[in-house]
Amino acid sequence: MSPCLRTLARHCVAAALGLFMALAAPHARAEKTLEWDPAWPRFRKAEIALTGGLSLQVAAALFLYPPAQRNWEGGILFDDAIRRSLVLSTPEARKRAGQVSDYIYYGLATLPMVVDVGLVAGAGHGSGDVAVQMLAIDLESYALAGAVAMSAEKAGRVRPVDRGCRKDPSYSDRCGKEEQLDVSFMSGHTTIAFTGAALTCAHHQYLPLYGGGAPDVLACGVSMAAATTAGVLRISSDSHYATDVLLGAGVGIFAGYGLPRLLHYGRGKKAPRSSVLPSFRSRHGEVQAVLAPTVDTRRVGVSVVGTF
Numbered sequence: 001m002s003p004c005l006r007t008l009a010r011h012c013v014a015a016a017l018g019l020f021m022a023l024a025a026p027h028a029r030a031e032k033t034l035e036w037d038p039a040w041p042r043f044r045k046a047e048i049a050l051t052g053g054l055s056l057q058v059a060a061a062l063f064l065y066p067p068a069q070r071n072w073e074g075g076i077l078f079d080d081a082i083r084r085s086l087v088l089s090t091p092e093a094r095k096r097a098g099q100v101s102d103y104i105y106y107g108l109a110t111l112p113m114v115v116d117v118g119l120v121a122g123a124g125h126g127s128g129d130v131a132v133q134m135l136a137i138d139l140e141s142y143a144l145a146g147a148v149a150m151s152a153e154k155a156g157r158v159r160p161v162d163r164g165c166r167k168d169p170s171y172s173d174r175c176g177k178e179e180q181l182d183v184s185f186m187s188g189h190t191t192i193a194f195t196g197a198a199l200t201c202a203h204h205q206y207l208p209l210y211g212g213g214a215p216d217v218l219a220c221g222v223s224m225a226a227a228t229t230a231g232v233l234r235i236s237s238d239s240h241y242a243t244d245v246l247l248g249a250g251v252g253i254f255a256g257y258g259l260p261r262l263l264h265y266g267r268g269k270k271a272p273r274s275s276v277l278p279s280f281r282s283r284h285g286e287v288q289a290v291l292a293p294t295v296d297t298r299r300v301g302v303s304v305v306g307t308f
Helices: 003-024 045-063 079-086 091-124 128-155 161-167 188-206 214-236 242-265
Strands: 279-281 288-295 300-307
Touching (some): 045 128, 091 128, 128 242, 188 214
16 A cells, blocks of 8 residues: 555544544533434445445546556647646655645645544534434445446546656656556546545535534635645655646545535535535625636635625
8 A cells, every 4th residue: 555545544544533533532511402303314334335336446447447548648738838837846845735635635635534523523512413323334435436446547647747757767766667647537536635635625614613604614615725735746746747736626526525515415405506616605695706726827825706
């Protein structure tokens, strides 16, 4: 198992232990203010089977499938233009960009489970029932995102850094390491980062984890901005093409936001109209906004589109 996956596994175990301790602690807490809406379907047995099956697919991609072979080289569409615009000029800068993207990846991968589930819903609100539902949803979303990302790596797209390695063997630490060069499609860091950010948006949109209103909206916005930053840094470090990153973002948003809304939060009479991207609206509907990552050759960030 790669160091990134080992670290992520340790964080997941820590999250599970934190949740157990929070639920097992004496219930000398304030009156419960966080409850699961009866109109929302609870986590079903079929979803347990789905999560298990997707987890097996992740394990198979990691341990059973043969390593990716060099099948696909070069950029498509706008890949080359964005690469020229965003890739950093020195090995040290590209390495730092990759390290920062690692930190964001780890943080967003664990944020929904450690903070929202364990500390806020479980320990803070004292709502073990909501915490369990949220944790199950999180695991299902990460299993889907991981299965898609790990399977897609087998397509064998060569990382853009290989271009630099051909000209200069000291261009990157990856130069000469074929097993690390042939897994550009798609960006796993971006997929998981956006899954974590989208889960944060889904949970905070429907549950007043921070009391409702601006703090919960801010949690979503900051998470989406961080995920977008991670995606951009994967391009700046010359680890992935823009199309790898954008596809990873799309899969992550669906896994973390679309799937929970489709199976749980999007049900009931009070559920707002369905949206593919994280969205918020005021109580009476006079303010509506949708958040979306934005990347092009001139700017990077999160766009807010809505009516005010």
